[in-house]
Amino acid sequence: MKKIILLLITISCLSLAGFSQQLPLYSQYMFNKLLLNPGVTGNTDAIELRLTARQQWVGIEKAPSTQIISGHFRLNNGTMGVGGVIFADRFGPESRIGFQGNYSYILPVFNEEASLAFGISFQVFQYQMDYTNFTFLDSDDPALMHSKENTWLPESDFGLYLYNKKYFVGISANQMIELPVKIGGDQVELNSLVRHYNLIAGYRFPISGDFDLEPSTLIKGTFLTPFQTDINLKGIYRDDYWMGFSYRSSGDIITMIGLTYKDFAFGFAYDFATSRLMQYQDGSFELMLGYDIPLGDDTGRSRF
Numbered sequence: 001m002k003k004i005i006l007l008l009i010t011i012s013c014l015s016l017a018g019f020s021q022q023l024p025l026y027s028q029y030m031f032n033k034l035l036l037n038p039g040v041t042g043n044t045d046a047i048e049l050r051l052t053a054r055q056q057w058v059g060i061e062k063a064p065s066t067q068i069i070s071g072h073f074r075l076n077n078g079t080m081g082v083g084g085v086i087f088a089d090r091f092g093p094e095s096r097i098g099f100q101g102n103y104s105y106i107l108p109v110f111n112e113e114a115s116l117a118f119g120i121s122f123q124v125f126q127y128q129m130d131y132t133n134f135t136f137l138d139s140d141d142p143a144l145m146h147s148k149e150n151t152w153l154p155e156s157d158f159g160l161y162l163y164n165k166k167y168f169v170g171i172s173a174n175q176m177i178e179l180p181v182k183i184g185g186d187q188v189e190l191n192s193l194v195r196h197y198n199l200i201a202g203y204r205f206p207i208s209g210d211f212d213l214e215p216s217t218l219i220k221g222t223f224l225t226p227f228q229t230d231i232n233l234k235g236i237y238r239d240d241y242w243m244g245f246s247y248r249s250s251g252d253i254i255t256m257i258g259l260t261y262k263d264f265a266f267g268f269a270y271d272f273a274t275s276r277l278m279q280y281q282d283g284s285f286e287l288m289l290g291y292d293i294p295l296g297d298d299t300g301r302s303r304f
Contacts, residue, residue, distance in 0.1 A: 022194055023174060024066040024089045025056065027246065027254045027269040027286045029200075030216055030232060034070055034083060034102070036198045037172035038119030039161030041104035042074035042081015046263075047293040056271075057281040064091040072102060073295060079106050081117065087125070093132075098125025104161075114164040119172075121157045126150050129183050149183040155193065167203045168216075174198070194222045202232070212236045251275045258288070265290035 026035055032050045033040045049071045057063035072083025083102040089095065100123030109116045128150035159172030174196040181193065202216025214234045221227030234244035239260070246254035251274040258267035271284035 023196055024054070024068075024087070025064065026052070026054065026066075027271055027284070028052070028256060028258075028267050028288050029218065030202065030214075030234065030244075031258070031265070031267055031288060031290070032070060033161075033168070033170065033200065034072055034085070035068065036174075036200060036218075036220075037159035037161055037170045038102045038121040038157050039104055039117040039159035039170055039172065041072045041083045041102040041117070041119050041121075042106060043115070043117065043161065043163055044072075044292070045074060045295055047071060047073040047295060049291045049293070051289045052286065054284065054286040056284040057273075057277065058283055058285060059281040062090070062092050063281070064089070066090075074106070080104065081106060081119075085121075085123075093130045095128045095130070096125045097128075098123055100124075100155075100157075109162070114162060117161045117163075119157075119159045119161065123155045123157075124152060125155070126152055127181055127183070151181065151183055153179055153181065153193070155179070159198075165204070167201075169201045170198070171200075172198045194224060196220065196222050204236075210238050252284075263292045263294065265292070 026032075029036055032052065034050075035052070050068070052066070052068040052070075054066040055063070056065065066087070066089045068085060068087050070083065070085045072081055074081045081102070081104040085100045085102070087099070088097045100121045102119060102121040104117045104119035106115050106117045108114075128148055130148045132148070154177065156176045157172060157174045158176055159170060161170040162168065163170075175193045176195060178192050178195055197220065199219045200216065202214055204212050204214045207213050212235070214236065216232045216234070218230040218232070219227055220230075229249040230246050232244060232246040234242055234256070236242045241259050242257070244254075244256040246252075246256070248254065253272045253274065254269055255272075256267060256269040258265065260266075265288070267288035267290075269286040269288075271286070272278075273281070273283065
């Protein structure tokens with residue numbers, strides 16, 4: 001039964017109008033906004049390294065699974081940032097494995113009380129379709145392929161990011177090129193990659209000398225599918241411990257906890273689905289590990 005459900009979900013995702021998870025889903029993006037917006041590149045006075053591993057819909061075979069290694073830092077002149085991402089994303093018979101390079105140009109604004117960054121990234125990835133994961137009604141159909149097909153594709157993201165120690169606002173577009181995905185020669189042609197848009201914003205309120213509260217939101221989607229909204233609330237104690245809750249308009253409820261020790265960071269998130277899918281799976285789990293290598297003053301840096 002779980003295989004049938006996964007197959008139905010995959011088929012719906014392969015159609016252009018229903019392809020709501022063409023890009024990986026994250027729950028702890030507020031701790032690594034580089035994954036959404038290349039304008040974040042270089043927003044810290046450290047070499048910021050992050051490892052993110054996510055397993056979605058635990059209990060469903062070959063459900064979405066994502067692994068990311070990212071890093072970025074600001075150059076010595078303070079006006080540019082560089083970074084990179086290595087990623088692997090799998091969902092049913094589909095997989096993407098690739099890498100991207102990020103660049104940002106950073107300007108001081110509002111009497112140098114904030115920074116505005118213009119970011120761009122270029123990526124190359126291998127798209128693979130594994131037909132051995134399908135169950136065919138007619139296995140003798142000559143139009144069916146019982147093998148793996150793959151192709152290499154380039155892509156690009158663009159983003160603007162305004163930030164200081166108290167707030168952040170960013171807007172970005174992912175998959176700007178929107179190339180068609182062609183596999184299997186002339187027999188099979190998937191729809192084009194779809195451009196995705198993200199709007200993220202948050203503000204950090206000091207509640208006491210030891211405790212801060214940060215509400216934030218993320219609005220994301222395409223012009224071909226409904227937009228989705230996340231509403232987040234994060235509490236931070238002494239800059240070393242944090243707990244957060246999120247509500248996703250798709251019906252997911254997310255809890256997050258984490259801590260830092262010296263230059264290390266750890267975060268864990270659990271997604272609880274309230275849709276019909278909840279009866280077939282045990283939630284989604286996401287782990288984030290980080291290490292920051294200080295490069296200079298702490299003037300523009302926020303651990304969270």
